[in-house]
Amino acid sequence: MDHKTSLTQHIKAPADKVWAVISDIPGSAATLSGVDSIQMLTQGPYGEGTRWKESRTMMGRSETVEMWVTQCEPPVPAHGGSAGGGARGGSTTVKALQGGADYTSRFALAERDGGTDLTLTFGAELVNPTRLSKIMMAMFGPIGMRITRKALAKDLAEIAAKAESL
Template structure:
């Protein structure tokens, strides 16, 4: 049982510029306004197995999640995963040429790993609300990634 969403953002920059922004995990708190801090757990460059802790403010509260790169094919796609409170999260970014820019697609999925009856009821009641809030946040993230790749960084403003 789970939920997912997909979003697309046109970026007026080449895929390589978008890729640099997407994979700059140490700098992500300067790019994305909802991220307050990042702790790198795996030294080195962005690659499969790279891990970090990301603290975000959502719905007025801060939450820290450990995330890792599950798959990547630079500069066209990457998949990031996380697990928290009995849920498994998958975020996949795909970059494709689009005219003079890049089509940046994002898939986000949340799956309950072993939901009990209560969790199933709560997911049915509040899952769509939570995904609506998540959709707004992810759309803002994509806009801020585009702004950074295009050289018009808004997060620090």
């Protein structure tokens, strides 16, 4: 059983500035009000294999989840050398396993109208689901996804605010 949702936020900033925000894992607790703390598990620049523990409070409960980057394609600088030309595209995928579920978050950047559309696609899939977990997901999955979608929309708005302030 798989649950997915996708949201897009238009950001009045070039893709390279948006990328700078989403790839700044150590700084994400300062950017995202839903993130309580970050503990880096790997050193070096953001890329495939980057790992960290992220603590968030959702529905009044704090949880810490280990996350890692499985795919990373930074934006490509625009051609032509024009001042303020920005960058094009870019995407990254982050995974986490928690409570019997496999979570995937994919961020995709696309230039549009002098800014960047940041699309976040989030999915949750049960790992080795039991009959009971399937029933519980059918009953409570839609509620959980509504709560998750609201939290993701807030994250995107906060990413936009940070990128637009750079």
